Amino acid sequence: xxxxxxxxxxxxxxxxxxxxxxxxxxxxxxxxxxxxxxxxxxxxxxxxxxxxxxxxxxxxxxxxxxxxxxxxxxxxxxxxxxxxxxxxxxxxxxxxxxxxxxxxxxxxxxxxxxxxxxxxxxxxxxxxxxxxxxxxxxxxxxxxxxxxxxxxxxxxxxxxxxxxxxxxxxxxxxxxxxxxxxxxxxxxxxxxxxxxxxxxxxxxxxxxxxxxxxxxxxxxxxxxxxxxxxxxxxxxxxxxxxxxxxxxxxxxxxxxxxxxxxxxxxxxxxxxxxxxxxxxxxxxxxxxxxxxxxxxxxxxxxxxxxxxxxxxxxxxxxxxxxxxxxxxxxxxxxxxxxxxxxxxxxxxxxxxxxxxxxxxxxxxxxxxxxxxxxxxxxxxxxxxxxxxxxxxxxxxxxx
Amino acid sequence: xxxxxxxxxxxxxxxxxxxxxxxxxxxxxxxxxxxxxxxxxxxxxxxxxxxxxxxxxxxxxxxxxxxxxxxxxxxxxxxxxxxxxxxxxxxxxxxxxxxxxxxxxxxxxxxxxxxxxxxxxxxxxxxxxxxxxxxxxxxxxxxxxxxxxxxxxxxxxxxxxxxxxxxxxxxxxxxxxxxxxxxxxxxxxxxxxxxxxxxxxxxxxxxxxxxxxxxxxxxxxxxxxxxxxxxxxxxxxxxxxxxxxxxxxxxxxxxxxxxxxxxxxxxxxxxxxxxxxxxxxxxxxxxxxxxxxxxxxxxxxxxxxxxxxxxxxxxxxxxxxxxxxxxxxxxxxxxxxxxxxxxxxxxxxxxxxxxxxxxxxxxxxxxxxxxxxxxxxxxxxxxxxxxxxxxxxxxxxxxxxxxxxxxxxxxxxxxxxxxxxxxxxxxxxxxxxxxxxxxxxxxxxxxxxxxxxxxxxxxxxxxxxxxxxxxxxxxxxxxxxxxxxxxxxxxxxxxxxxxxxxxxxxxxxxxxxxxxxxxxxxxxxxxxxxxxxxxxxxxxxxxxxxxxxxxxxxxxxxxxxx
Numbered sequence: 001x002x003x004x005x006x007x008x009x010x011x012x013x014x015x016x017x018x019x020x021x022x023x024x025x026x027x028x029x030x031x032x033x034x035x036x037x038x039x040x041x042x043x044x045x046x047x048x049x050x051x052x053x054x055x056x057x058x059x060x061x062x063x064x065x066x067x068x069x070x071x072x073x074x075x076x077x078x079x080x081x082x083x084x085x086x087x088x089x090x091x092x093x094x095x096x097x098x099x100x101x102x103x104x105x106x107x108x109x110x111x112x113x114x115x116x117x118x119x120x121x122x123x124x125x126x127x128x129x130x131x132x133x134x135x136x137x138x139x140x141x142x143x144x145x146x147x148x149x150x151x152x153x154x155x156x157x158x159x160x161x162x163x164x165x166x167x168x169x170x171x172x173x174x175x176x177x178x179x180x181x182x183x184x185x186x187x188x189x190x191x192x193x194x195x196x197x198x199x200x201x202x203x204x205x206x207x208x209x210x211x212x213x214x215x216x217x218x219x220x221x222x223x224x225x226x227x228x229x230x231x232x233x234x235x236x237x238x239x240x241x242x243x244x245x246x247x248x249x250x251x252x253x254x255x256x257x258x259x260x261x262x263x264x265x266x267x268x269x270x271x272x273x274x275x276x277x278x279x280x281x282x283x284x285x286x287x288x289x290x291x292x293x294x295x296x297x298x299x300x301x302x303x304x305x306x307x308x309x310x311x312x313x314x315x316x317x318x319x320x321x322x323x324x325x326x327x328x329x330x331x332x333x334x335x336x337x338x339x340x341x342x343x344x345x346x347x348x349x350x351x352x353x354x355x356x357x358x359x360x361x362x363x364x365x366x367x368x369x370x371x372x373x374x375x376x377x378x379x380x381x382x383x384x385x386x387x388x389x390x391x392x393x394x395x396x397x398x399x
Numbered sequence: 400x401x402x403x404x405x406x407x408x409x410x411x412x413x414x415x416x417x418x419x420x421x422x423x424x425x426x427x428x429x430x431x432x433x434x435x436x437x438x439x440x441x442x443x444x445x446x447x448x449x450x451x452x453x454x455x456x457x458x459x460x461x462x463x464x465x466x467x468x469x470x471x472x473x474x475x476x477x478x479x480x481x482x483x484x485x486x487x488x489x490x491x492x493x494x495x496x497x498x499x500x501x502x503x504x505x506x507x508x509x510x511x512x513x514x515x516x517x518x519x520x521x522x523x524x525x526x527x528x529x530x531x532x533x534x535x536x537x538x539x540x541x542x543x544x545x546x547x548x549x550x551x552x553x554x555x556x557x558x559x560x561x562x563x564x565x566x567x568x569x570x571x572x573x574x575x576x577x578x579x580x581x582x583x584x585x586x587x588x589x590x591x592x593x594x595x596x597x598x599x600x601x602x603x604x605x606x607x608x609x610x611x612x613x614x615x616x617x618x619x620x621x622x623x624x625x626x627x628x629x630x631x632x633x634x635x636x637x638x639x640x641x642x643x644x645x646x647x648x649x650x651x652x653x654x655x656x657x658x659x660x661x662x663x664x665x666x667x668x669x670x671x672x673x674x675x676x677x678x679x680x681x682x683x684x685x686x687x688x689x690x691x692x693x694x695x696x697x698x699x700x701x702x703x704x705x706x707x708x709x710x711x712x713x714x715x716x717x718x719x720x721x722x723x724x725x726x727x728x729x730x731x732x733x734x735x736x737x738x739x740x741x742x743x744x745x746x747x748x749x750x751x752x753x754x755x756x757x758x759x760x761x762x763x764x765x766x767x768x769x770x771x772x773x774x775x776x777x778x779x780x781x782x783x784x785x786x787x788x789x790x791x792x793x794x795x796x797x798x799x800x801x802x803x804x805x806x807x808x809x810x811x812x813x814x815x816x817x818x819x820x821x822x823x824x825x826x827x828x829x830x831x832x833x834x835x836x837x838x839x840x841x842x843x844x845x846x847x848x849x850x851x852x853x854x855x856x857x858x859x860x861x862x863x864x865x866x867x868x869x870x871x872x873x874x875x876x877x878x879x880x881x882x883x884x885x886x887x888x889x890x891x892x893x894x895x896x897x898x899x900x901x902x903x904x905x906x907x908x909x910x911x912x913x914x915x916x917x918x919x920x921x922x923x924x925x926x927x928x929x930x931x932x933x934x935x936x937x938x939x940x941x942x943x944x945x946x947x948x949x950x951x952x953x954x955x956x957x958x959x960x961x
Contacts, residue, residue, distance in 0.1 A: 042820065046827030048469065048806070071793065071820045079796045079816065087812035297487070298496045314467045314506040322459050322485075322492055328827050329461040336466070 002182035003213035004143070007245055011354045016387035017237055017264030020353040023245055025143040026184050027083065027091040030058040032245060033261045033349055035252065035342045036093060036269040041066045042086040045274045046332040047339065049088045055309070055340050056347070059091035059143070061269050065100040065128075068136045069119065081141030093269070094142035096133045096175075096190075098151050099249075110150060112167065130174035134187075138180045146216060147175040149190040154222035154229075161194035168192040168218075169206045176210060188247060190218035195228050197235055204239045214245040217265070221250035226379035230259060234386060237264030254283065254345055258365055259383045261349050262358070273342050277334035280324035282311075283341045285368045289317070291334070296321040309340035359389045366391055402426060403560065403650035403678045405450075405710045405731075409853050415727035415861075416702070419852040422448040422477075422679075422710050422732070424511045424559050424650065446511045446559075448476035450710060450731040451722075451852075452845050454513050455838070456520050456739055459484045459492075460505030463739055464827075464834040467506055472806055472835065474842040477511035479734050481518050482544065482552055486537035491552045501556035513652070515562035515681070516549070517569070519714045520736040522685040526942045527570040530585065534569070534942070541942070546589060547603060550596055557649060562681055564589040565654035572688045579658045583667040586656050587674075594676045599645030652679040652712060659688055661700045668704035679732075680705050684715035695724055702728045718871035719750055719783070719844060723861045726848065738837035741784055742830050745822050745879060747799040747815075748840045750783040750868045752847040753860040783868045785815075787833070788879035792819040805839030807832035823885055 006024040013019065023030040037044055037052070038061040044052055052060065062082055071085070079085050082092055098115065108117035114129030130148040137145035148171050150164040172189050179187050189207040193199030207215065217236045220229055233248060240246055245266045251257065252270020260268065273283060280292040284304040289296070291303075302312040303320070311320065311333035323330030352361035362384060370376050373392060381391045404423045411417040424446045448454070454477040455462045455470070462470050462478070480501070485492045493504065502512045517523075517535055525534040525541055532543035549564045566585040568574045574582070595602035653671050657664030671680065682701045687694045698713065705711055710732055716725040717737035725733070741748055785792070785799070795815040798808035807813045813832050821829035851857040878886075 041824040041826055042817075043824075043826045043828040046464075046831055048828065048831060049812070050806075051466070051468070066824075070824055071816070075794055075816065078794060079814075085814075085817055085820075087817070298493065300498055310466060310468055316504070318493060319460075319504055319506075322487060323461055327458055327461050328464050328830065329466060331827065332464075332466050332831070 001176055001187070001211055001213075004182065004184050004186050005213050005245075007214075007243065011356065013262075013353050013358045014356055015359045016262040016384075016389060017234075018261045018349075018353045018358050019264070019266065020350045021245070021266060023266070025059070025091045025186070027089060027143050028058060030091060031347075031350060032266040033257075033346055033353075034059060034267050035257065035346045036061050036267065037274065037339050037342070038063075038269055038271045039086070040271070041070070042082055044339070045278070045335050046328060047335055049086065051310075051336060052088075052339070053090065055336070056343055057090070057339070059093060060088065061093050061095070062086075062140065062142065063097070063100070064094045064133065064136050064140065064145075065097035067094075067140055068097060073136055073139045076139045076141075081139065083141060091144070092140070092142040093144040094137050094140050094146065095249075096146045096148040097128050097136065098133070098146075098148045112170075114148070130171040131178040134175050134178040134180070138185065141181075142185060144186045144188055144214065145179075146188050147172045147190055147212075149192055149218055151192075151219060152194065154194060154219055154224040156194065161192075161196060162199055164219075165192040165194075165199050165203050169203065172207060172210055172212075176212070186213040188212055188214040188216050190216045190249070191236055191240075192219050194219055195224060195232055197232070200232060200235055201239060204236065208241055212244075214247060214267075215240050216247040216249050216267075218249055220248070226377065227382060230263065230379055230383035230386075233260055233265060234263045234383065252342070254342075255366070255369065255377065255380055257342075257345065258349065258362055259380050261353075262362065262384055262387050262389065273338035274335045277338045278325070278331050280330070280334065281338075282320075282334050283338045285341075285345075285365070287369060291317060291320050291324045294321075303334075303337055304341070307337065307340060307344070309337045311337040362389050363391065401650060401676075401678050402648045405679065405708065407708070411852055411857055412855065415858050416729035417451075417726045417852050417857050418729065418731065419849050420450045420710070420731060422450060422452075422511070426559075426648070446476060446509065448511055448732070449846075449849055451726050451733070451848055452476065452731070453733045453735050453841070454479035454511075454712070456735045457484075457505075460501070460507060460512075462735075462834075462838075464742065464830045465838070469806060469831065469835060471509075473838040474846070475510075475735065475838070477513060477732075478505075478507050479513045479515060479519050480505065480558075481515050482549070483517045483535040483537075486535065486542055489537050489539055489542045491548075491555070494552065494555050497555045501558050511560065512558045513560040513562070513712075514553075514556055514558035515652075516544070516565065517567065519683075519685075519734050520739070522569070522572065522715075524571075525569050528566050528568070528582075528585075529945065533564070533566065543942075546592060546606070550593070550602075553649065554644070554646060557646065560650035560652055560678065563593045563651055563653045563677075565656065567654065567656065567683060567686065568658055569686060572686055574658055576660055576663070579656070579660050579663045582656045582658065583663050583670070586654060586667070587670050590653050590671065590674060590677075593651065594674060596643065597646055597649070597651060597676065599643050601643060650678040651676065652681050653677045654681045654683065655701045655705065657697075657701065658686070659693075659697060661697065664697060664700040665704050668701045672704060672706050677709065679710040679712060681712045681714065682730075684713065687715070691721065695721075695728070698725060698730075699728050702730065705729075719752070719868065720865055720870055722844075723752075723848070723864060726852075727858070727861065735838060735841055738834065738841040740874065741837045742833040744786065744874070745788040745829070745833065745882065746784040746786050746837075747818070747833055748784045748837050749800055750844070750864075751840070752844050752864055753851050753856070781869060781872060783871070786879060787815060787818045787829075788822055788881040789819075790881065792816060795819075799836050800840070803836065803840065806835040808836060823881060825885055825889060 004026055007021060009019050009021045011020045021032040023032050036059050037057060040063045042062055044060060067082060108115050114127050116125060116127045119126050133148040149168040152160055152164045175187060189210060189212040191203050191207060193203045217233055220232060237246055247267035248260050248265040250270055251260055251268045252272040257268055280290060282289045282291055282303045289303060296317040299317040301317055303317060304312060320330060324334060352358045366376055376391055384391055402425050405420060407418050407420040409419040426444060453475055455475045457478050457480050460480045482491055501514060502508045525536055528534055532545045534541055534543055546564050553561050566582040568582050592602035655667050655671055657667040682698060684694050684698055687697055711730050712732035713725050713730040716722055722733055792815040797814055798811050799815055800808055818829055818832055851860045
């Protein structure tokens with residue numbers, strides 16, 4: 001199908017499956033691997049668009065489900081889409097609205113037609129079909145839009161997983177057909193199939209035939225065991241075409257990002273950095289600081305030495321302790337810092353891939369974050385071993 | 400030498416006492432008496448507030464909703480912070496291990512930082528003050544701040560300007576005359592003591608002597624000679640005027656008291672005016688009872704008796720017409736509570752002062768006014784602000800104010816429709832944008848006033864402003880219908896979620912976990928609040944007892960006099 005993006009791989013890691021690339025979208029270039037902050041309702045938690053740009057963010061997420069309910073399709077059409085609506089001139093990605101269905105299952109009924117659910121605002125019945133999702137996402141105007149998929153929890157087993165996989169393929173066909181603006185908006189397919197390698201393979205084979213501009217690995221990050229999670233990711237990146245961006249949905253913890261890049265993933269999103277900020281938790285390369293704790297009362301260091309975000313440049317931990325979870329400014333500052341942290345991490349990963357020293361970066365990253373090897377998560381050690389990085393054996397062994 | 404200079408550029412020659420001036424803060428690090436100021440090298444040498452002008456209202460040094468970068472776009476030269484807000488678990492923040500000044504801690508080195516005692520934005524009732532302490536509210540209930548505590552704080556914080564220790568009556572809005580007289584006297588006595596300390600003299604000596612005498616007297620009665628001799632020895636060792644470290648590079652603003660009694664206001668102003676070393680005056684109208692006219696009359700009583708060559712800071716005169724009337728009485732400095740309160744209500748200001756503004760701006764106000772008049776059902780039926788909670792803005796893809804240069808309006812980047820959406824979506828960017836706009840317009844309002852005083856058109860334009868924009872509608876504190884609906888649906892969602900039902904906000908396990916975390920935090924907070932309440936009650940009981948004892952003592956003294 002038509003594509004409104006270009007995908008230029010700049011460098012490949014000689015040890016792992018990691019790659020550095022430039023993804024050029026209608027609203028400008030995106031350096032991959034990339035973390036995309038989530039601005040659910042057309043705003044990134046109190047951070048102004050100018051501040052987000054200042055952090056070097058090139059692409060942000062909006063949720064179709066939320067924007068469809070408010071401000072609604074009519075207003076989006078009237079003002080010319082979500083970019084204009086929120087004053088954001090860089091790239092946007094929207095989900096299909098389907099992900100919210102996992103949680104709405106008690107209120108929702110999934111049929112071949114689509115997903116029927118009760119509006120949380122007025123209780124009226126709404127039907128989200130692949131056609132409706134496309135229509136909404138066309139109104140939003142995101143640079144990347146996601147197909148409506150039949151999402152089942154990653155903990156589900158049995159025939160329902162296969163049904164969801166096949167239905168997602170059928171819905172992809174309907175989405176492709178209903179997509180009105182393939183010249184300016186890119187539709188990504190979402191690989192389903194739960195934790196079953198056979199189903200994943202079938203799904204990839206079928207969806208690759210549809211030749212969408214990019215692919216996402218869906219149906220994960222739903223509470224499944226991490227050791228199963230990485231195997232699915234790794235299997236998918238092995239089977240997916242290498243000339244297109246690969247997006248792993250809902251991944252955002254620092255160690256997950258590092259591992260998934262090593263497994264060959266290019267794009268990520270997660271609400272975690274901004275959500276945890278609202279509870280006063282600041283992310284650093286040495287772990288999370290819970291700034292509500294009294295031990296920071298007399299700590300006159302910045303959140304993270306060397307961070308150039310406005311929170312670290314302006315304030316000490318002691319000051320932030322006095323405002324987090326009490327003043328909105330405290331929340332804005334930590335959100336800005338956490339977003340800066342995530343974006344910097346991705347930049348560092350990317351640079352190390354370009355300079356072909358990604359394995360060394362991984363070693364240092366884990367050492368900084370977990371200090372002791374005994375504290376390294378086992379799944380991460382296993383996953384990295386599968387791509388020739390031996391965390392336990394030391395740097396030399398990886399080469 | 401005071402670090403602060405006030406110069407009047409132009410005094411209104413017409414009916415009003417309005418004046419146009421500048422407050423300049425000069426920090427000369429080399430000659431500074433404080434070792435703290437040395438590590439504050441990033442402080443700008445010369446910082447200015449143009450008057451009439453404002454200190455930005457802050458909570459713990461953060462102007463509500465504005466991060467440091469956005470804050471600098473607002474065009475104000477000063478920030479107001481209070482010791483009360485900086486109390487943490489009863490102790491002023493960082494007092495013991497303070498490695499730098501308050502300005503640096505709050506990242507406000509480029510602005511003039513005024514540190515006052517109590518919260519400036521409103522009247523918050525607390526239990527009474529006494530000869531020894533001033534009551535204020537910390538996160539753990541009522542805290543009593545003594546003069547000694549205050550001096551410690553001033554030395555540690557080393558702000559640019561500090562409000563003198565004062566007895567502002569805050570247990571009632573209508574105190575009796577006797578209490579008011581006491582407040583005036585106490586404040587003068589404390590001011591004298593603060594002035595002594597600022598010069599490096601022992602301002603507390605007289606208090607200690609009085610205390611010792613009292614002790615001696617009571618102990619003599621009980622015949623406890625050994626302890627007496629010990630105390631006497633320690634008293635005789637400490638000299639009456641021990642030289643402490645002076646802090647003359649901190650500007651000092653004196654509070655003028657007098658509550659609702661004109662005679663006391665005049666006395667307080669006259670007596671305070673006699674003290675040398677005071678750099679400016681603070682008149683707090685927040686606690687005054689009566690109508691706006693009554694309050695302005697009380698303000699005038701103070702203003703008329705204050706030295707003309709020093710700046711006057713007025714609290715509680717926030718709405719535009721109150722500001723104008725206060726300026727006409729000779730007020731120079733205000734705070735930005737007004738734009739903050741507008742923002743909290745979801746309102747965006749549209750008023751502007753004088754025709755000195757660019758013609759494009761005036762035209763836009765006219766059109767905004769016209770559009771408001773067209774929609775008669777608007778809940779904000781006035782032309783000084785619009786309420787962005789109103790549904791009518793849902794499809795208005797225009798900036799709040801055409802031609803406005805604030806962060807929100809500039810280049811048409813953010814529209815009324817977007818802010819309406821943000822409010823309804825319960826998103827924090829709403830207040831960021833509203834605050835940016837309201838602060839910017841308030842700053843512009845003052846800039847235009849200054850220009851009008853300089854050009855001699857202030858009185859005329861003030862009248863014009865009042866004709867055009869009427870008076871501020873009473874702030875009822877009632878929340879907008881749309882806001883009520885949003886909040887109700889949010890709490891319903893939370894209820895649904897806590898009863899085990901899936902909720903649309905909790906769409907993934909991480910989110911659920913976060914919700915759980917939030918609820919846990921909420922629970923802990925509630926427990927904390929309960930504890931606080933209990934502590935406050937205890938404290939109140941204790942203070943009640945103290946008060947009774949005080950009264951008894953007073954009575955005794957009166958009896959003995961009689």
